[in-house]
Amino acid sequence: DTAVSQTPKYLVTQMGNDKSIKCEQNLGHDTMYWYKQDSKKFLKIMFSYNNKELIINETVPNRFSPKSPDKAHLNLHINSLELGDSAVYFCASSQDGTSEETQYFGPGTRLLVL
């Protein structure tokens, strides 16, 4: 059983396109996250939702819009893709959202914008 799953695993697309990445967790956690890992390997938080409510919204372009239909799902929609959006996007979840907890990561979505 996959605890945190993401689709798609790979995404190759042209500049200017709009794409979505989906994430689901079956751990019963209340909090979910989106991270971006760039070519320099830094993992940076983008968004966090707790029980479908946005609690972390880092300074990312407003072309990125998260949506949480329920606490087990967190999707990421990206409009007007740019070359600099190429990265690995990881979804994660944790029980309550406090910074003391373990976060469980999905396998990542490798996005390449051409």
Added chain:
Amino acid sequence: RKEVEQDPGPFNVPEGATVAFNCTYSNSASQSFFWYRQDCRKEPKLLMSVYSSGNEDGRFTAQLNRASQYISLLIRDSKLSDSATYLCVVPLWDYKLSFGAGTTVTVRA
């Protein structure tokens, strides 16, 4: 000063060797710390948590020095399977985690 800084390595060690590396952090209010492990092209996974002065889990020992604001990770009797990037993670004051860029360890036969 960056929130979390790590020596990127790579640390290239033979099987059976001991390898240790540090992570420095800037938020003196942080109470707990984490080491995550990330294999090549995989997701990060928790290796161990550090809440007081340190923690030991088998061949892995993490130590915390609050006065100097650094955490170290020591791996004894290295195995080939220990080859990975080790991410130092420090909680911030606003429920976020700050990840270091990672220290790469390669264990050779």
